[in-house]
Amino acid sequence: MNTLVDDLRSALDPVRVRTGPSELSLYRRDASNMEGSASVVCLPQTTAEVQACVRIARRHGVPFVPRGSGTGLSGGAVPLDGAVVIATSKMDQILRVDQLNRLAWVQPGLLNLDLSNRLHHLGLHFAPDPSSQQTCSIGGNVANNSGGPHCLAEGVTASHVLAVQVVLPDGSITMLGGEEPEPAGYDLRGVFVGSEGMLGIATEVCVRLTQNPPGVKTMLMDFASVEDGAATVSGIIAAGMVPAAVEMMDQLCLQAVEAYIHADLPVDSAAALLVEVVGLPNGLEADVERIVAIAQTHRVKTVRVAQDDDERALLWKGRKSAFGAIARIKPNYYLHDTVVPRSKLPEVLAKVYEIASRYELQVLNVFHAGDGNLHPLLVYDAREIGASERVHLAGQEIVRVSVEAGGVLSGEHGIGLEKRDYMPLMFSEIDLAAQQALRCAFDPAGLANPGKVLPSPASCGDIHSVPEGVWI
Amino acid sequence: MDLNDFAEEVGSSGPVTIAGLATRGGPVEDVRPVMAPVGIEWMQPDEMTVCCGAGTPVEELDAALAAHGQSVAIPPTGTVGGALAVGQSGIRRLGYGPVRDTLLQARYVNARGEIVKAGGPTVKNVSGFDLCRLLVGSHGTLGFLGDVILRTRPRAEHEQWFVTTDDPESVMLQLYRPTSVLWDGTSTWVLLEGDHRDVDAQADRAQLSRSDPPAELPMGGRWSVAPSTIPSLVGSGRFVAEVGVGIVHHEHPRPVSAIDPSVVELHRRLKHEFDPTERLNPGVDVLSLG
Numbered sequence: 001m002n003t004l005v006d007d008l009r010s011a012l013d014p015v016r017v018r019t020g021p022s023e024l025s026l027y028r029r030d031a032s033n034m035e036g037s038a039s040v041v042c043l044p045q046t047t048a049e050v051q052a053c054v055r056i057a058r059r060h061g062v063p064f065v066p067r068g069s070g071t072g073l074s075g076g077a078v079p080l081d082g083a084v085v086i087a088t089s090k091m092d093q094i095l096r097v098d099q100l101n102r103l104a105w106v107q108p109g110l111l112n113l114d115l116s117n118r119l120h121h122l123g124l125h126f127a128p129d130p131s132s133q134q135t136c137s138i139g140g141n142v143a144n145n146s147g148g149p150h151c152l153a154e155g156v157t158a159s160h161v162l163a164v165q166v167v168l169p170d171g172s173i174t175m176l177g178g179e180e181p182e183p184a185g186y187d188l189r190g191v192f193v194g195s196e197g198m199l200g201i202a203t204e205v206c207v208r209l210t211q212n213p214p215g216v217k218t219m220l221m222d223f224a225s226v227e228d229g230a231a232t233v234s235g236i237i238a239a240g241m242v243p244a245a246v247e248m249m250d251q252l253c254l255q256a257v258e259a260y261i262h263a264d265l266p267v268d269s270a271a272a273l274l275v276e277v278v279g280l281p282n283g284l285e286a287d288v289e290r291i292v293a294i295a296q297t298h299r300v301k302t303v304r305v306a307q308d309d310d311e312r313a314l315l316w317k318g319r320k321s322a323f324g325a326i327a328r329i330k331p332n333y334y335l336h337d338t339v340v341p342r343s344k345l346p347e348v349l350a351k352v353y354e355i356a357s358r359y360e361l362q363v364l365n366v367f368h369a370g371d372g373n374l375h376p377l378l379v380y381d382a383r384e385i386g387a388s389e390r391v392h393l394a395g396q397e398i399v400r401v402s403v404e405a406g407g408v409l410s411g412e413h414g415i416g417l418e419k420r421d422y423m424p425l426m427f428s429e430i431d432l433a434a435q436q437a438l439r440c441a442f443d444p445a446g447l448a449n450p451g452k453v454l455p456s457p458a459s460c461g462d463i464h465s466v467p468e469g470v471w472i
Numbered sequence: 473m474d475l476n477d478f479a480e481e482v483g484s485s486g487p488v489t490i491a492g493l494a495t496r497g498g499p500v501e502d503v504r505p506v507m508a509p510v511g512i513e514w515m516q517p518d519e520m521t522v523c524c525g526a527g528t529p530v531e532e533l534d535a536a537l538a539a540h541g542q543s544v545a546i547p548p549t550g551t552v553g554g555a556l557a558v559g560q561s562g563i564r565r566l567g568y569g570p571v572r573d574t575l576l577q578a579r580y581v582n583a584r585g586e587i588v589k590a591g592g593p594t595v596k597n598v599s600g601f602d603l604c605r606l607l608v609g610s611h612g613t614l615g616f617l618g619d620v621i622l623r624t625r626p627r628a629e630h631e632q633w634f635v636t637t638d639d640p641e642s643v644m645l646q647l648y649r650p651t652s653v654l655w656d657g658t659s660t661w662v663l664l665e666g667d668h669r670d671v672d673a674q675a676d677r678a679q680l681s682r683s684d685p686p687a688e689l690p691m692g693g694r695w696s697v698a699p700s701t702i703p704s705l706v707g708s709g710r711f712v713a714e715v716g717v718g719i720v721h722h723e724h725p726r727p728v729s730a731i732d733p734s735v736v737e738l739h740r741r742l743k744h745e746f747d748p749t750e751r752l753n754p755g756v757d758v759l760s761l762g
Contacts, residue, residue, distance in 0.1 A: 100641055101699040101716055145598045156596065158605065159573050174734035179698035181718045182560065182609075184731060185739055185759045187572055190605025194598050214648055238518035240541045240626035280648060280674070283667035339594040341519050371596040372519075408592035409599040419599075426599055431589045434582065434615075435601045437745035441738060453600060 004060045004084070005040050011052035016043040016090070027067070027085045031132075033334070034075040034417050038065070039082035045090045047165065047173060047203040054201065055171040057084040063447045066197040068108060068140030071132040073335060074416030076144065076196045080451045086201060088139050094118060095204065102209040103162055103179060108139025108202045112146075115207070124209040127154035130412065131320065139202050145194030147412035149245040149319070152370035153278075154210060156412065158193040163206035166192060169199070169443035179206060191438060196414055197449035199442040213244070213278035217288050218306040220315050221295050222269035226250065228298040229271040230345040233369045235294040236275070237342070241287055246370030247274040247319050250349070253364040253377075254318075260325035263318045269301055273369065274319050322366040322377065329362060330379040334391045338402035339411040342372045351401045352376050359394040361387075373411035374402065400425060415453045423455050436460075473509050475579060475587055475618045481506045482616055484585040487754045490612045492527060495550035496558045500753050508553050508618055512536055520595060520624045521576065526553025526617035542624040545574050553617040559609025560694065566716050567651030567665065572608040574622045580607060580615035583747040593621050606742075611761060612753040614746040628665035634680035635661050640702070640715040646678040653715040654686050657706050660715070661686045686712060689721035696726070731759055 002010075008017045018024075018041040029035045039062065044050045057064040063083040070077055070087075079085050091107035094115065098104070099122050106115060112133040116125040129148035130136055136146070142164060147156040154160070163177035177189025192199050223229040226248075233246055249257070249265075249272050258265040266272055273295075277287045292303050306312035326333050340348045349365060356363035356378065367375040376398055380387045399409060403425045410419060423432060432454060440460035442448070473481075482488055491498065491505040499505045509525030512533060516522070517540040524533055530548055537543050545568035546555040556578075559571050577591040590603035607614060631651070636643060640655040643662060647653075652663040662680055664671045675682075689712050697705075699718040705711055710723040739759055743750065 098700055100644055145602070147596060147598075151596065155569070155573060156598070158602065159569060168734060168738075172734045174732050174738075176735070179700070179718065180696040181565065181570065181699075181714075182694075182696040184729075184761065185609075185735065186614075186742060187559070187605045187609050188735065188738060190572055190608075191602055193605075194602050198601075211648060234518040237520055238540075240629075242520075242626060280666060280670035282669040282673075286667055339592075339596050341516070341594060343516075343518065368596070372594055373596050406593055408594050408597040411594070411596040412598055414598050415600060423600060426592065427589065430582075430586045432600075434588045434590065434603055434746070438601050438603065438606065438742070441741040441745045444741075 004056065004062055007056045007060070008040060008042055008053060008084070011056060012042060012044060012049050016045070018043070027070070027087070028079060030070045030072040030075060030077040032073050032075045032078070032416070032418055034078050036078040036080045037082055038079040038085045041085045041087060043087050043090050047167065050086060050201055050203050051167045051171055051173055053084065053086045054167050054169065058169070058171055058445070058447055063450050065449050066139070066143065066201040068137030068143065069111070069135050071136040072140060072144060072416065073337070073413045074410070074418040076414050076416035076449070076452055078417055088137065088201070091203065097122070099124065102211070103206055104209055105204055105206050106138055108137060108142065108205055110138050112136050112138060112141060119209060123212045125212055126207055127151070127160050127210040128157045138205050138207065142193050142202050142205055143195065143197050144412070144414040147368070147373070149247055149368055152246060152368065153242045153244045158190060160208045161189065161193050161205060162208055164189055164192055164202045165204035166200040166202050169445065169448040173203070177206070194414070196416060196452055198439055198452060200448060215281050215284045216276065216278050216312065217284055218274070218276045218312040218315055219288065219291070220272055220274055220304045221300045222266035222272040222302055223298070223300060224270055226271045226349050227346040228300070229273050230342065230369065232273060232295045232298045232300065233345070234342050235298065236291055237370070239290060239294060241277070241290065243275050243287070243291070243370060244278045245274070245276040246368070248272070248365070248367055248369035249274070249319065249322070250365040252362065253322055253366045256325040256329060256364060257318050257321050260328060261317055261321050263314050265318055266302060274315055319366065322364065326364060326377060326379050330381050332380050332382045334378045334380070334395060336374070336376045336378070336395055336398050337410050337413040338374050338399055338407055340372045340374060340402050340405045340407035342369070344405040344407070345369065345372060348374065348401055348405050348407070352398055355394050355397045355401070359390040361390060361394055368411070371411070372407065417452060420453055421455050423453070475509055478506065478509055478618050479581045479585050479587050482581040482585050485751070487751050489753050490553070490557070490616045492551035492554040493529060496554050500755055503754060506616065508551070508616065513619065515540065517542055517624070521593065521621055522624055523619060523621045524552055525619050526551065526556070528552045530555055537624055538627070541627050543627050544622050544624055545569055546571050552620060552622070556608050556617060556620065557610060557612050561719065563654065563714060564652050564663065565714065565719065566653060567649060568625065572605050575604045575608055575620060576623055577621040578604055578607055579618045581618055582615045583749065583752055587618065588615065595623055609758070611756050611758050613743060613756050613758055614752070616752065630668040630671055631663060631665040632671055632675070633661060633663050633683050633685045634675050635659055635683035636678070636680045638679070643678055644716060647674055654712050655702065655715050656686070656712045690723040691721070692723040693725040695720035695722050
């Protein structure tokens with residue numbers, strides 16, 4: 001009998017079936033700090049080749065792991081138990097653009113920012129803009145239902161995907177969703193988005209495109225307390241405005257970034273808000289006035305409205321440079337991702353500071369305040385004895401206090417391996433059984449990226465033999 | 473009635489159907505009907521969320537949200553649960569998005585009579601599989617919605633319908649984010665929202681005339697087509713098409729289209745996983761509805 005690798009090499013150009021130790025090592029992890037082991041890495045160029053990889057893996061009873069750019073932060077693309085990695089990086093073409101109806105068909109390996117850059121001359125863009133948008137792929141965005149600063153007004157990836165052509169775990173090719181708005185039946189497109197590679201592999205994606213705004217106003221406002229900043233955010237939303245983005249940086253973050261990029265940031269303030277509104281000129285001016293007035297009722301210290309594109313770019317550079325800046329403090333960081341109701345931001349942030357201080361860690365907060373999406377950055381030196389353990393324990397507590405405050409486990413990074421075992425914090429056994437039922441309908445054999453998202457799943461055949469009301 | 477009572481009523485055996493205000497076809501005939509809890513549990517305008525029983529009339533929810541200058545992007549009749557279970561959008565979908573994007577969290581009763589939570593209470597959430605999107609449009613065949621948390625949206629300061637005889641393509645290219653663009657083969661109606669000065673300026677630029685909303689929409693069938701195929705509807709009968717969306721309100725029933733066998737098989741397996749004895753809304757075939 002042929003080996004797995006022999007079969008793959010007969011289906012794909014052998015140079016795109018890699019087994020070298022350095023490559024296997026490269027593909028055993030994503031951007032998280034978790035590691036697995038791959039038996040072989042495949043780089044298909046077509047849907048038919050993806051199908052061949054899935055069929056061969058299935059025939060050999062070996063699990064497969066879909067992979068985009070490997071920028072995920074929750075271990076979703078980490079191969080477990082010698083899985084076949086199917087990387088879509090060589091499938092990176094824009095297949096078709098419909099300017100009038102504002103949609104595009106793309107291959108999954110296309111990079112997020114490349115898509116928007118290449119649509120710029122049409123006045124269109126792809127709205128989800130994760131911080132990793134220069135390197136993350138559209139397929140990865142689909143798998144993780146990715147967000148980004150501008151998802152406050154526009155919604156996350158699920159709102160921007162109309163259809164996915166997929167190779168299902170049984171090796172068949174089908175289309176979920178469509179250009180038409182209400183395809184018959186269940187919203188299979190909807191459940192596929194965010195399924196972290198556990199329901200199949202996307203081989204073509206039909207994305208909705210968004211008109212570039214005719215006008216943009218970006219402002220930086222700073223406050224003497226986190227409470228005032230958070231109250232300003234709630235005040236803006238309650239007043240009926242949904243800015244394109246509302247980002248918050250706390251003092252440690254402001255100081256770290258200022259030392260790095262010298263953008264004249266308000267380093268003496270407890271928190272700063274970066275608020276961006278977009279639209280037509282009159283509405284835009286009115287929104288800026290109302291936002292400043294709301295900030296004033298919450299004791300804003302200074303308001304800086306970007307006067308031109310350069311200044312706007314500089315303000316955003318402050319927000320986006322946080323990760324570079326922290327390298328000046330400590331060599332390692334662990335980025336968390338939870339969501340809490342906006343009204344609970346001050347309370348939860350206070351707890352985050354308390355947790356970090358108890359574990360003798362520095363924490364910087366730079367996050368999507370508009371939708372309550374916290375991103376505490378724990379900075380540490382992995383060479384210090386016990387540091388990694390302290391980071392891990394502190395992270396656990398941060399997740400717990402977020403959920404206890406009425407929040408959720410993840411706002412945009414996904415569950416993957418990182419938060420799989422935290423799922424019971426948010427879901428009962430009955431809730432998890434329903435998620436497992438979805439998984440079983442798509443992948444009864446359990447070969448598509450197993451071991452992620454769902455804690456200790458039962459095998460699919462067992463489900464209906466369990467006594468009523470009981471779950472294993 | 474609270475959620476626990478509702479779950480008890482659904483029970484764990486025997487055929488059962490979900491009833492609301494019967495604005496979308498009503499419950500399955502000759503099957504024991506149950507009704508979901510009614511009433512708004514809480515509203516959090518500064519979180520842009522609201523929680524209510526699935527049996528709450530959309531009108532009641534809308535009136536309560538209006539007091540806070542907000543609304544939800546679901547069509548105006550029947551119950552909230554019915555609107556979600558059917559999943560059809562209203563004519564403002566171009567601006568407001570589909571119904572499926574409004575549901576953040578659902579607590580539903582499954583075929584075993586258990587209460588199941590799907591999704592989460594915050595606008596942003598990627599914790600686990602997105603069962604909420606599976607429930608929207610599932611016509612009560614996988615579970616009965618008990619209570620839901622919905623994403624709200626601010627009401628615009630100003631809105632105005634316009635009309636023109638220009639073709640919809642040129643209208644679409646001239647406007648920034650219209651809320652609705654409708655076309656009957658001759659006239660194009662446009663709904664603009666926002667600051668009244670911006671609305672007027674956009675309308676002037678595209679040479680639109682103020683008008684009433686289009687008169688009654690044809691009720692023979694609700695078609696769902698790729699928006700790029702809308703121009704080819706001319707000659708098919710009387711219609712009003714939602715430009716940029718692809719919903720067509722047509723005098724004739726929706727043409728039957730073939731469904732991929734893999735998709736049919738996924739539906740069969742999903743139904744089997746969620747409702748193995750086919751007791752929930754028995755006989756309802758979601759693939760043949762529309």
